[in-house]
Structure formats: C-alpha cells, structure tokens
Amino acid sequence: FNEMLGSQRKLPDGFLEDVILAFPSQDLMNMLGRYVLAMYSFDDEPDDLSVKNNIMQSVLLIATFPSFVSYGYQAKEYNYNNKTLHIRNPLPELSTAENILRLIRSDGQYSKEEARILDLFLVLHAEHGGGNNSAFATHVVSSSGTDIYSAITAAIGSLKGFRHGGANLKVMGMMEEIKANVKDWTDENEVSEYLKKILNKQAYDKSGLIYGIGHAVYTLSDPRAVILKEYVKDLAQSTDRMAEFNLYDLVERMSPIALNEHKGNHKSVSANVDFYSGFLLDMLGIPKEMFTPLFAVSRIVGWCGHRIEELINGGKIMRPAYKNVVTPQNYMKLDDRK
Incomplete structure (x- = not known):
C-alpha cells in the first residue's frame, strides 16, 4: 500500500504551475477545495461510480493531499508574505509525514522523531466514526450520485469551520x-x-x-x-x-x-x-494556517472510506425531514393583511 501511495504522489503535468502557483489564496482550505475540484479535469473517468474506480480515485487523493497542502502553503507565503518559494518533488519512498515536513521547510530537513510524531497526529485524526460533520457531509453529497471530487470538496468545506477542523x-x-x-x-x-x-x-x-x-x-x-x-x-x-x-x-x-x-x-x-x-x-514548527489543512490530509482517509461505504450500502438520496411547528392559521388574502 505504501508503494502504491508513493507511485501516486506526483501531481499531474501542469497542475503545479497552472492550478496551484497561478491562483494562490490566503486561505489554504479554500485552495485545497479548489485543487480537489480541479482534479476532475485530469481524470479520464471522473463520473465512474464503480467501487473499483472510486478506490483508485481515493488512493490518488490520499497520495496527493500532502502536496496540495504543502505547495499551497508555499504559494501563499511567496505571493502574500514575500517569502522565498521552495518547490521540491515529493519522494515516493517517504511517508506522508516525511514528505510534508520536507516540502514545507525551507531547508527540507526533519528528524525521524519529528516525522514519527507528525505521523501519529495524522493517524489519530484519520477517522473516529460517521458522526462527525465532514464525514456526514461526504455521505449526504455522495448519496446524490455525484463524483468523488465534489463529495470530498463538500467535506473540506465542513472541516474548514471552527466548530470542526478549526x-x-x-x-x-x-x-x-x-x-x-x-x-x-x-x-x-x-x-x-x-x-x-x-x-x-x-x-x-x-x-x-x-x-x-x-x-x-x-x-x-x-x-x-x-x-x-x-x-x-x-x-x-x-x-x-x-x-x-x-x-x-x-x-x-x-x-x-x-x-x-x-x-x-x-x-x-x-x-x-x-x-x-x-x-x-x-x-513541530508548523505554521498555524496549516493546522486545519493537515487535519484534512489525515481525514481524507476517513472521507474516502465513508464515500465507498455510501456507494456500496446507499442507494437512496439523503433528504432532511421537516416538521412544521407553526400554529395552524386560516388563510388571509394579501389585501386583507396588515
């Protein structure tokens, strides 16, 4: 599985220049959502809802999220804070945590202990049940029959909120x-x-x-x-x-x-x-604006799991049930209303 992730780390040709560097933003979560939606255009079968295809799409998203977040941060710092732009390719042999530390630090250096602790953070945040807001958002949007990129973007929007990922x-x-x-x-x-x-x-x-x-x-x-x-x-x-x-x-x-x-x-x-x-x-020296995006790097694993679960066990669109609590009133014509 690690080898499979490593083989998918590299972003599509032109993605870094045309999507990430060309359109920076001061909000990394909004950028992340945009990157995920853009991946639709680089997918030959984006609307294929088969479980097999969605598993492959999930692996791709899990593998590329570290680069999305790291490059987005570098673009933000370069464009808005006049910092030097450091761009390195992710290495397939490195773990998610190791690649993140290597990509966001100016010298690309990190210790094994730092990587181990960040890896623990990612593992602990990956999932804790379907009751969380962003996982539920994944289920709701997936139940409509839409593509994985749209569903995951909805989850990102949920996680951005200060009552959840923030x-x-x-x-x-x-x-x-x-x-x-x-x-x-x-x-x-x-x-x-x-x-x-x-x-x-x-x-x-x-x-x-x-x-x-x-x-x-x-x-x-x-x-x-x-x-x-x-x-x-x-x-x-x-x-x-x-x-x-x-x-x-x-x-x-x-x-x-x-x-x-x-x-x-x-x-x-x-x-x-x-x-x-x-x-x-x-x-660990990680800037505060990356806290919630790193949560997303972890939680994408859970979102993809919930997405696949919905595809297998769903079949009906999720709709809210409303109960009218207004006291019954007689209809009054517009001309008679005060």
Missing part, C-alpha cells in the same frame, strides 16, 4: 489569552477564575466555550487525546516548553470542575483531541 486554532487562541492574563500559570485558583470568565462570556471570544474540552461521543475520555498528550509531554520536554505543557494540563484538569459548577450538574467532561493537537503542531 477547533485546535480556537484552543491555541484561548490558551494564548490565558497565558497573557494569568500571572501564575501554576495557581489553580487563578486559572479557575479565568476559566469562569470565559464561561461567563467575559473573556476570549465571548462565546462562553472552553475550546478543546468536551465531545459529543467521547464523554469519559477521548482516547486520541490521551495518546496525543503523552507525545506532547515528551516533545515539550525536548523543546523546553514544559511550563506551557503544565498550564495545558492544569486547564484540562480545572475545566470540567468549572463547567459543572457553571451548569450546576455533574456530567463527565474530558479534553478532546483538539486540546493538545495545536500545541503539538506548534512545537
């Missing part, structure tokens, strides 16, 4: 504000008081949400967050950022208490995978 950026922003406003990062009372301000819509984005805490499915604990936290701690020790890690740990421990006091209940609440993922990527 959640770790919200966590990072929240933690930056906590670091700036809490004098003693080790003081439980001071941290707890600031969390109460966030819940009372007096701090951060005034939404009343502690980002990265709580999950619709994982209530007792998010196994992805548990695994990720171990590696985050090791990386924090090696990068001299243990003070920040300890603050994250304290916020993780104090948030459920603050939430239950605020809502007056005793529900089990835990950190989700978004809570530590942004911190991990930041320690």
